[in-house]
Amino acid sequence: MFSYRHGFHAGNHADVLKHMVLIAVLKHLTAKPTAVTVVDTHAGAGLYRLDSDFAGTSGEAQDGIVKLWASPLAAEPPPLLADYLELVASFNPSGKKKIYPGSPFVTQALLRQDPRDKLWLFELHPTDSKALADHVAQIEDHRMVAVKREDGFEGLRALIPPPSRRGLVLIDPSYEIKNDYGRVAACIQESLKKFATGTYMVWYPVIPRPEAHELPRRLKTLANQAGKPWLHATLNIGQAPERAKTHTPGEQPMRQGLTASGVFLINPPHTLKAPLQEVLPQLVEVLGRGRGQGQVVESGG
Template structure:
């Protein structure tokens, strides 16, 4: 379908959760000297103008990164993520928001590699322009799920694979499970991070059940909801499912989520959770 444009949603509460988890995983991978691969299956445009037509039309960032940006008691777990946002916003204001490729670009080292895939005809040229001078990056306008077959395992045998599809179709919830299964079969030691929206709780329950059925161990689920579950149209929250999470990630998110919930959801609705879909 390819009608989804992340520029309408950049910097919202779901991005804050997703990019915080992404940043913590990358930081953990950097604790070892050996280089690693960052593979992004649905990379988007890379950079988003928060004063642009799309972001201004929805204003979602005002209830996301804008609220975090205003705080002066940022927990240390947010430091890697916020450093990426600051790198795009040299002044006091908040003009740009970095998508997951720019988060990775800022945090990765010289010897680390980026594989970025985007299929949208409008977003791919923007992504290509953003990375044309970065020798670490390889870009492809292709099906992101195919990259899980074509690019894994990396020569370094270390890596983070971020799977962040638009969920334009209900079948995406099954496609992500198949994608993780395919990738894990080739690269069982890799870290796979899957973002998902909570629109209908039953869809998430089925996806989790399908993940359990794969037999893959060490799958962590992290969720931040801004409203109670509903059967009405609209996203009430989002989550990250992480296969082979770094050992500190569970406790980091248990410590951080209450703060994020308080800042992002002043009304106190919704919930946060950190739990294992499958343990060791």
């Protein structure tokens, strides 16, 4: 259960999508003076080195943030992408671009210096939980951030609704365990009954598994049943041509790694759909690497 380590995947195309959308949601929530509570149910280690053994072994950042940095699009990015690139750059003041912030530090960077704002971080992996606590302890004022080595699905129950009735719940488990898909849907269903006005953001991998394709359909149904607006976006960079070659009988094909992912939001910012429709085709053009590439933005409610 503890085999997944996000350090192998930090800065990949899925992180680009997830964190770009996360930044947009947080900027929307913090634009009003009302206090904001953010719950990150699967926080990871919080900060990652792109030159670490983990990142070097997988090379996934090369098809994500690294390729994006080197592209002409980075020179004149659309607003949604510009905010993302600016935030990641703020963690690399030397310009060497070695540090990649995970969702805990993306969120912390955008919360206000307001003692009423609160960030709750849940991480069960013993190594990542300790690293997360150590990273948070280095923040100058970390009183607004709480780190819990607990099951985020369970821990969320006690935190909603927050006193201000304004907040974000980010859910992005590893999905290594098949029942994670069901737990995500059950968590959303239960949480909407307690905190109907909250913004919910679910990240999921687009992989050849029935549960992965069923999850966004289940989330649409739950949102529609609750009478809440929703927004769904996917980014598919396609298969790498050099890995798509046929293999000889008895030989295992080379693994492609994750080629696509999606984010599903309930009660999203009403201003988010149009910028996503603008930027995702440009990201496909930059990050796309072969057949199957594409993107989807759809909404309802």
